[in-house]
Amino acid sequence: MKPWETYYRKITPYVPGEQPNVPGMIKLNTNENPYPPAPGVQKAVEELNTEQLKLYPDPTSSLLIKALAEHYKVEENQVFVGVGSDDVLAMAFMSFFNSDKPILFPDITYSFYDVWAELFHIPYTQPPLDEHFRICKEDYYRENGGIVLANPNAPTSICEDLHFIRDILEHNQESVVIVDEAYVDFGGESAISLTKDFENLLIVQTFSKSRSMAGMRIGYAIGNSSLIKVMNDVKYSYNSYTMNLTSLYYGVEAVKDENYHQECVKRIISTRERVMAALKELGFHFPASKANFIFASHNTIPAEKLYQDLRNENIFVRYFNKPKINNYLRITVGTDEEMNQFLEVLKRLVKEN
Amino acid sequence: MKPWETYYRKITPYVPGEQPNVPGMIKLNTNENPYPPAPGVQKAVEELNTEQLKLYPDPTSSLLIKALAEHYKVEENQVFVGVGSDDVLAMAFMSFFNSDKPILFPDITYSFYDVWAELFHIPYTQPPLDEHFRICKEDYYRENGGIVLANPNAPTSICEDLHFIRDILEHNQESVVIVDEAYVDFGGESAISLTKDFENLLIVQTFSKSRSMAGMRIGYAIGNSSLIKVMNDVKYSYNSYTMNLTSLYYGVEAVKDENYHQECVKRIISTRERVMAALKELGFHFPASKANFIFASHNTIPAEKLYQDLRNENIFVRYFNKPKINNYLRITVGTDEEMNQFLEVLKRLVKEN
Numbered sequence: 025m026k027p028w029e030t031y032y033r034k035i036t037p038y039v040p041g042e043q044p045n046v047p048g049m050i051k052l053n054t055n056e057n058p059y060p061p062a063p064g065v066q067k068a069v070e071e072l073n074t075e076q077l078k079l080y081p082d083p084t085s086s087l088l089i090k091a092l093a094e095h096y097k098v099e100e101n102q103v104f105v106g107v108g109s110d111d112v113l114a115m116a117f118m119s120f121f122n123s124d125k126p127i128l129f130p131d132i133t134y135s136f137y138d139v140w141a142e143l144f145h146i147p148y149t150q151p152p153l154d155e156h157f158r159i160c161k162e163d164y165y166r167e168n169g170g171i172v173l174a175n176p177n178a179p180t181s182i183c184e185d186l187h188f189i190r191d192i193l194e195h196n197q198e199s200v201v202i203v204d205e206a207y208v209d210f211g212g213e214s215a216i217s218l219t220k221d222f223e224n225l226l227i228v229q230t231f232s233k234s235r236s237m238a239g240m241r242i243g244y245a246i247g248n249s250s251l252i253k254v255m256n257d258v259k260y261s262y263n264s265y266t267m268n269l270t271s272l273y274y275g276v277e278a279v280k281d282e283n284y285h286q287e288c289v290k291r292i293i294s295t296r297e298r299v300m301a302a303l304k305e306l307g308f309h310f311p312a313s314k315a316n317f318i319f320a321s322h323n324t325i326p327a328e329k330l331y332q333d334l335r336n337e338n339i340f341v342r343y344f345n346k347p348k349i350n351n352y353l354r355i356t357v358g359t360d361e362e363m364n365q366f367l368e369v370l371k372r373l374v375k376e377n
Numbered sequence: 378m379k380p381w382e383t384y385y386r387k388i389t390p391y392v393p394g395e396q397p398n399v400p401g402m403i404k405l406n407t408n409e410n411p412y413p414p415a416p417g418v419q420k421a422v423e424e425l426n427t428e429q430l431k432l433y434p435d436p437t438s439s440l441l442i443k444a445l446a447e448h449y450k451v452e453e454n455q456v457f458v459g460v461g462s463d464d465v466l467a468m469a470f471m472s473f474f475n476s477d478k479p480i481l482f483p484d485i486t487y488s489f490y491d492v493w494a495e496l497f498h499i500p501y502t503q504p505p506l507d508e509h510f511r512i513c514k515e516d517y518y519r520e521n522g523g524i525v526l527a528n529p530n531a532p533t534s535i536c537e538d539l540h541f542i543r544d545i546l547e548h549n550q551e552s553v554v555i556v557d558e559a560y561v562d563f564g565g566e567s568a569i570s571l572t573k574d575f576e577n578l579l580i581v582q583t584f585s586k587s588r589s590m591a592g593m594r595i596g597y598a599i600g601n602s603s604l605i606k607v608m609n610d611v612k613y614s615y616n617s618y619t620m621n622l623t624s625l626y627y628g629v630e631a632v633k634d635e636n637y638h639q640e641c642v643k644r645i646i647s648t649r650e651r652v653m654a655a656l657k658e659l660g661f662h663f664p665a666s667k668a669n670f671i672f673a674s675h676n677t678i679p680a681e682k683l684y685q686d687l688r689n690e691n692i693f694v695r696y697f698n699k700p701k702i703n704n705y706l707r708i709t710v711g712t713d714e715e716m717n718q719f720l721e722v723l724k725r726l727v728k729e730n
Contacts, residue, residue, distance in 0.1 A: 026576065026603075027550065027551040027552070028523075028551060028553045028577045029603075030476070031473060031474060031475050031476040031522055031523065031552060031553070032472060032475065032607050033471055033472050033473075033475050033607070033611055034475075035610055035611065035614050037610040037613065037614075038610070038613045039613070040436040040613055040617035040618075041617075043433060043435060043436065051432075054433055056432050056433065058431070059431065060427055060428040060430070060431055061427050061430050061431065065427045065430070066426075066427045069422065069425050069427055070423065072422050073419075074413055074414050074419045074422055074627075075413040076592055077413070077414050077418070077589065077591070077592035077627075078409055078410050078411070078412065078413055078414065078590070078591060078592065079396075079404070079407075079409050079591055079592055080396060080407055080585070080591040080592065081591075081592050081594070082396060083393040083396065107460055107616060107619055107621075108618060110616040110617065111615075111616045111619075114615050118386055119385060119386050120381065120384060120385060121384060122384050122385065122386050122387075123383070123384040139614045140614070140615075142614070143611070143614045169384055170381075170384065197380065198380040198381060199380070199381050199384060200381045223379065224379070224381045232433070236430065236431040237430050237431070238430070238431060238432055238433040238618075239429055239430035239432055239433065239434050239621060239622040240430055240621045240622065240623070241434070241619070241620075241621040250379075250382075254385050254386070257388055257390040257391070258386055258496070260390065260393055261388050261390075261391040261492045261496045262463075262464075262493075262496060263460060263461060263463040263464045263467060264393035264394075265393075265461060265463070265591075265594055266460055266464075266594070267594075268460075268593045268594040268621070268623070268624060269592035270621070270623040270624075270627075271621060271623075274427075274430075274623075
């Protein structure tokens with residue numbers, strides 16, 4: 025061991041999920057949107073004069089903040105933007121979770137929460153989901169250094185209602201509560217309205233799912249201006265200019281076109297409902313999804329086998345080899361055409377097994 | 378004080394430098410390049426099909442890593458990329474500086490080093506520059522948890538040669554040494570060649586200066602593959618996808634066109650030399666600059682006064698109200714035309730004072 029290696033940050037290397045790139049593949053493994061971004065984004069791309077790139081971008085990201093504040097009917101000082109919701113969440117962990125008490129999040133949830141806790145040396149406890157993959161709200165009545173809930177939760181696709189979120193907030197007036205709403209546009213109800221009543225509530229959303237912009241890396245948080253100020257203090261102390269000029273220009277166009285946004289969401293929801301019915305016919309069970317993916321298990325065929333068989337046909341879904349969920353597949357909702365092909369192959373595989 | 382505020386990260390809010398946006402202004406305050414990015418960047422912009430943005434970008438940034446590795450004749454596993462050199466440096470601080478011993482960097486240097494040290498709770502000591510703003514290498518012979526040197530240094534513009542860097546490395550085989558070469562292309566010699574001999578040496582560079590891409594936020598590090606691996610482990614645990622698709626596509630074009638890059642650098646150096654001569658005529662003194670800025674003090678007129686007077690004429694230069702340097706202006710080298718206007722106004726101001 026070299027002497028300087030003793031000063032390395034001690035972490036378990038996190039391996040990002042697979043990003044296959046096979047011609048003709050059907051990619052249903054990372055919950056991307058199958059439809060392109062709003063048409064205005066293409067226009068903004070065509071109008072970009074690269075001469076502008078020689079200057080630093082606006083460190084306050086005001087164009088994008090303004091568009092989001094108008095869209096969600098909040099003040100500009102209630103909005104924070106970052107390089108994907110991962111950047112936003114990491115900044116929030118760094119900003120708000122500096123207590124000796126453990127932060128709380130479910131044992132089955134977005135796989136990055138424990139990674140950030142480890143990275144920033146934040147103690148944490150993971151109350152288990154119940155046997156129906158539901159969060160037990162009573163588990164969050166105990167003393168804690170903060171709470172993080174994905175709603176809808178991933179990979180379960182289950183969304184809790186606002187009474188549930190309100191109840192957790194009413195029992196937690198001592199720490200910051202983060203609700204990660206990456207998938208909320210696909211049928212859930214956002215808790216943004218609760219930020220009026222709860223100063224310690226931070227909502228995090230993303231452009232990567234319902235807005236079809238995973239490739240641009242844009243995420244945002246909405247909350248009381250005092251929370252946003254702390255996040256900005258930390259952000260400016262980390263990297264004053266996180267959002268490049270293209271994120272600002274292209275992002276604004278994606279927020280502005282609400283009709284297109286709603287149209288994409290509707291199509292995905294309609295495809296999802298149809299695929300859920302077809303999966304049931306094929307012998308699968310799953311929680312009712314409020315996300316752009318379905319978390320499904322077959323009544324007789326092991327998930328890992330199906331995952332591999334689908335893979336051999338260039339259809340990529342997500343399989344987690346983890347206790348409690350290792351007999352489930354997380355299937356992203358693609359276009360109708362993609363899902364028809366998927367269902368056709370699946371039908372054959374189920375028959376063969 | 379609200380209860381959750383006790384869990385906030387304790388930091389002194391960092392205020393990013395001013396980004397004025399006045400029509401007709403001459404902006405010489407943030408060391409941007411006055412020339413546009415390489416022509417290939419405009420072509421890449423025009424060719425971008427926004428349909429691609431619906432998918433996550435390649436988490437390994439392989440297109441850009443490959444282009445940089447080829448350009449610098451190193452292996453791909455020796456290159457790390459991030460959202461500007463600020464992101465790269467912040468990741469490096471988090472990755473390598475986890476010792477109880479203080480890290481070392483000069484008292485006058487890039488203003489972010491102490492901000493990151495505070496943010497990540499890293500102890501630090503700042504050996505003073507000598508009266509000619511030179512780094513005293515003997516100050517870096519003591520025990521430490523790491524070393525960070527900007528070369529050329531900012532805001533002094535002074536570049537030390539490779540013997541100097543090698544000497545510091547020979548005296549430091551116990552900790553990671555970072556050389557921040559943001560400005561090295563403007564006449565300095567890069568220490569990338571020394572990474573062959575010193576496994577604990579990390580070089581950091583940026584697209585924001587000589588490559589005219591401040592608006593895109595692209596920075597990179599080059600070093601031994603074992604250092605790069607640790608940075609990637611930390612990066613993947615923070616945000617798996619830091620580089621958006623446009624950074625990868627546009628960045629590659631900026632690296633590929635070395636002729637254009639050299640042409641821009643030559644023009645800036647030639648303008649700098651001419652402006653230095655003219656400033657001398659006007660009664661200024663300054664260290665010989667190897668950067669795209671000049672760090673100048675007038676023999677009789679206080680810097681703060683000149684800064685304000687220039688500002689009133691919509692000419693923005695940088696003034697630091699800090700001990701030892703509060704009688705200096707940091708003047709970015711713009712186009713010949715901009716610098717002619719600047720010199721004309723300055724001539725008048727000097728006469729009037």
